[in-house]
Amino acid sequence: MLERRPNCECCDKDLPPDSPEAFICSFECTFCRDRMTARLDGYCSGLFKP
Numbered sequence: 393m394l395e396r397r398p399n400c401e402c403c404d405k406d407l408p409p410d411s412p413e414a415f416i417c418s419f420e421c422t423f424c425r426d427r428m429t430a431r432l433d434g435y436c437s438g439l440f441k442p
Contacts, residue, residue, distance in 0.1 A: 397422035 396416045399406050405424045407414040415428045 394418075394420050396420075400424040400427055402427040 394416050396409075396414060397407075397420075398409075400414075400423050401421055402423055403426075405413075405426075407422065407424060413425045414422060415425065416422050
């Protein structure tokens, strides 16, 4: 199972465990929805899942 971090690795926004704003990639990088959709464009090459 993938391990999600408690905050966005880009902007440090807090992401509670049940937050629909949290996304994790196949390399276990955790980002908020804003960073995932607007700024990451190939940041880590992982596959994202909500």
